[in-house]
Amino acid sequence: MSSPRILICGAGFGGLTAARTLGERFSRSRLSGEILLIDKENYHLFQPLLYQVATAGLSGPDIAIPIRSILRRYPQIRVRMGNIQGFDLSAQLVLLEGSAVAYDSLILSLGATTSYFGRVSWAEHAVGLKSLADAHRIRSRLLLAFEEAECTEDADRREELLTVVIVGGGPTGVELAGAIAELARHVLRRDFRRIDPTKARILLLEAGPRLLNQFPEKLGRVAERKLRELGVDVRLLSPVRDLGEGSVVLPTETIRAANIVWTAGIAPHPLTAALPAPHDRSGRLLVHPDLSLPGYPNVFAIGDMVSVPGVPAIAPAAMQMGRHVADLVANALSFGSAPPEKRPHFRYRDKGMMATIGRASAVAWIGKATFNGPAAWIAWLTIHLVFLIGFRNKAVVLFEWIWSYLTYGLGARIILPSEETASPTRRSPSDSSSTEG
Amino acid sequence: MSSPRILICGAGFGGLTAARTLGERFSRSRLSGEILLIDKENYHLFQPLLYQVATAGLSGPDIAIPIRSILRRYPQIRVRMGNIQGFDLSAQLVLLEGSAVAYDSLILSLGATTSYFGRVSWAEHAVGLKSLADAHRIRSRLLLAFEEAECTEDADRREELLTVVIVGGGPTGVELAGAIAELARHVLRRDFRRIDPTKARILLLEAGPRLLNQFPEKLGRVAERKLRELGVDVRLLSPVRDLGEGSVVLPTETIRAANIVWTAGIAPHPLTAALPAPHDRSGRLLVHPDLSLPGYPNVFAIGDMVSVPGVPAIAPAAMQMGRHVADLVANALSFGSAPPEKRPHFRYRDKGMMATIGRASAVAWIGKATFNGPAAWIAWLTIHLVFLIGFRNKAVVLFEWIWSYLTYGLGARIILPSEETASPTRRSPSDSSSTEG
Missing domain, CATH: 3.50.50.60 (FAD/NAD(P)-binding domain)
Known part of the structure; x- marks a missing residue:
């Protein structure tokens, strides 16, 4: 050679x-x-915004940038899928x-x-959030559950359909819980006639004593309070004992939920x-x-x-x-x-950590300073836009953010046409045995 | 009741x-x-732009608008999936x-x-373009074929991978052929090191004597000439006798092609x-x-x-x-x-017909007038934007169009993570028996 x-x-x-x-x-x-x-894959995935694809705020291509186009100007680099x-x-x-x-x-x-900590079967019952396929699956299942709830005559089933459990109180769990709460409370609110999406139950389960355990304790408390204000049922010291088809077993109770998302490991x-x-x-x-x-x-x-x-x-x-x-x-x-x-050692330069909670709300930890509220949120938006690769992607994402902030609307509210994304328990939302009218 | x-x-x-x-x-x-x-589905699909999703110009959510949000302001309307x-x-x-x-x-x-005219097995070998799933499948297969071609050491296989056959010379076939030619010639041109995407062979097969047979003859000729200028191999009077795995049988020859798209019926x-x-x-x-x-x-x-x-x-x-x-x-x-x-009879008011061919090129037939070139293209863009539902969608699509016009770039160049979209003949682009380096 x-x-x-x-x-x-x-x-x-x-x-x-x-x-x-x-x-x-x-x-x-x-x-x-x-x-x-x-x-x-043929794309680089901007994972920090993946939860927004899962919650219908962004499209996949907004945060998935073709690797070849990113590296196009370096003649020595070849890309192979x-x-x-x-x-x-x-x-x-x-x-x-x-x-x-x-x-x-x-x-x-x-x-x-x-990681499901070795409980392989849990992967069938709770979707993780690491890939674009995961995000599309979560989005389609979430939206399909609301559709099914609108159709069903069975009150227990309706409650189950309107329950979302997020396991894991780290940044991904916190961001997802906040975004799902806003989806139900603001975006879907006016879309349905028979159900009230604002009544959806969103639970965030954390095995430890607080949220965001890599952040200073104060910020974990802020995130908890903000999520509760959004209507999220935050459960600390709630380790999951078992997961089944549409059910989460906690030490003291079993919760029925059509949607279970796993961000715990x-x-x-x-x-x-x-x-x-x-x-x-x-x-x-x-x-x-x-x-x-x-x-x-x-x-x-x-x-x-x-x-x-x-x-x-x-x-x-x-x-x-x-x-x-x-x-x-x-x-x-x-x-x-x-x-x-x-050789020189690798030295990590700590630039801080941040997580959004919802509309105009975030927590940030930079150097020795902690801050939250709109300032942290603006910082979060700015940093994510700066690091997102490609002018086109920055422009589209910025537009989507401004649009959803002003209108309380989310653009990517579509259920993708895939067998894989069908509801875990039912294939079709109209599959209930009743005659209407 | x-x-x-x-x-x-x-x-x-x-x-x-x-x-x-x-x-x-x-x-x-x-x-x-x-x-x-x-x-x-939970969305209305703006089908006239579906070919742009198939050719990586637009994302699915750009042209798929949630039905509930379109009809939100009519209290008497209920939507059911x-x-x-x-x-x-x-x-x-x-x-x-x-x-x-x-x-x-x-x-x-x-x-x-x-419709495959009763040839049920043809559906396995040639993808149609009626749904979002179809568009995603075409996009992923097209892009995957270029990825595979970049890897393979087999010259015959490479040629097959770089061949796209579109069956049917109606508006969808013409628009797809033009868009695929531009994808290969402008967008992918600089992305690869070992293959030259501009050498891709794009064939448009039409059984009849001319393209766009619902349009005046003159416009069919214009479309044919423009497509040839873009490098599309337009074959008139070329009825498909049979379709197989990666092969199209014509009366006089058999063409090997990794991608076959069916718009003929x-x-x-x-x-x-x-x-x-x-x-x-x-x-x-x-x-x-x-x-x-x-x-x-x-x-x-x-x-x-x-x-x-x-x-x-x-x-x-x-x-x-x-x-x-x-x-x-x-x-x-x-x-x-x-x-x-x-009751009053239905009367059709003919507002005309149009089809794009490529960059700044379209044909239009309005009233008794036929026109083509940039004016027809601008008319096409305007009318499609006007009829696309939702300000958000109009704004995003307009941005994508301006961006791709100015930069020759297309944003949605991602291969979706689905088993279904895997290449018809090979699962992975690196599945060739060779040792590199």
Whole structure:
């Protein structure tokens, strides 16, 4: 092989930042070599706004940007859509379906999936929120439940249909609960004749003593109060004992709900387990301080699949890691390779954390300051718009936000035509045995 | 039953116009009664722009508007999502899954589906374009074929992947061929490294002697010339003899193509056949001049499911029929019912027809005038924006159009995460037996 090949697996925040950083370095320093980015999708997903696709505020393409168009201006970068099946690190190969790709340097950024803590069957009963398919499924099921409720003559079934349970009081759970409450209270309010969507029961279940446990306690209390004001039934110290078809078993009661969303845990990508490196209790990789794999100085792992003390599993951390390893790889090409122990360590620069709760309401924790209310909300909107890739996407999302703020309307209120998105218990909303009229 | 119930089946152009007209009449004349609109989806689909969803220019929610929000301001209208299973016209019942709905007046607007002229197996090999699911399937398969072509080492397979066949030279076929040619030539051009998307082969097959056979001959020739300029291989007098997995059999040759789209025929909704009324050769209902069903003066049928001499199967005709029957029904409530032969006949007011071909190019036929080029294109854009429902949708679509015109970029270039949309022949683009590097 003539010129070195850098292979990046995964086009999430970490992998994409690594690719762009390398693309810039290659252009600036006239480095020779090839960068290949592999992902199973053809788009980069802006996950922080995924809950808005799930709650009908945005369309999928608003936050899913074609990887090829993002990286178009870097001639050294090639993009390949493919499913990674495994790794042969000693032969320096990444295995795809029926083929293998050789590398000189490897950057792994495979991300995380929803974890049900080993209760595999729970995945059937509670949808997670990690992919566009998840978001579409949640949206269609939510809207379909209101449609079914409008038709049914059975009061118990109606109550079940109008109950939404969100498991997990982290940022995703809080944002989803707030958005679903607003969907029911503001958007759907005038749409139905027989049911009153504002009577929908939205429960947010958290096993621990407070919401947003990665944030300062004060902000967890603010989020709790704001959600209660929106009508969300926040239940702390409420660990889920079991999940069934349309039912959530708590220590003291069983709740019937047509919609159950699971945001209580994430686990690193399943292939992480197969990598020859130590793992922490949750399955994440333990890496050298430079983010290389022990024993494989040319292999790096970044983002939600690694465990680095003091670094949270959030997009800015993955992006910083991507930049760090891209610089290491580019430096090695420019100045020669250094052994891992001589390389600069990854240092996380804490830029803060934030979560929206609803209309003009958010919590933010930046440096030592905590703030909430409209100022935090404006900060949240601005930062998300700045980091969303592509002028077109920024413009459309900004328009959708202004529109829904002014009109209390949400544009993407459509039930997608897929078998998969059909209601878990019933295929059609009109499948009730009654004669009307 | 105290107050009369008007039941409308289908929320396409005909049914929705009937509902809005009745809603207005009820509000204005303080009529009492209930209007119930049933559709299998929760949205009205603006079908004239569906080909732009299929070719990645628009997102589904841009042209799919929630029915409930369109009809929100009419208190007498109720909306119900449900699958219609059949009719019992003598008992005045519409049968849903497990339930039945009684009516006093019935307006049927079930629309049309893709017809393969009885060749049922062809549906597996060639996707039609009537629903949002169809559009998403076409988009995902098209984009996936380019991804696969970028990976494969097999030159024959690559050629097959880069071949798109569109069957049917009517407005949908012409618009799709133009949009796919522009997608390959302008949008994807800079996205790939190993393949040249501008080399994609796009064939438009028409069994008859010219394109757009409902338009004046001159416009068919213009469309043909414009498409050829865009690089589309237009084949007239090319009836399809057979369709197989990735192959189209013509009288003189067999073409291998990963993507085959079928726009060559439509048939009325399958339930049309079960209605107790005469049908024409293509299965459409023959109705009284007032659009009522013979023998059922309180049952009307409108839109693509009926055959009225001189009336084309296009949206404006369905809308005019919807208005006509809504007026008949409202008049009967206000002034008493007249027998069908004494009611005003439906008269089609021909507002013309148009089709886009590509960037700044369209053909239009209005009154006795035919025109084409940028003026026809501007007219096309304007009319479609005016008729698209909802300010939000108009604004987003207008933005997307301006953006793609200025940048040659298309926003919705994402492959949707569904098993159904996987390539017909291969599951993953990387499933080729080779070792790279």
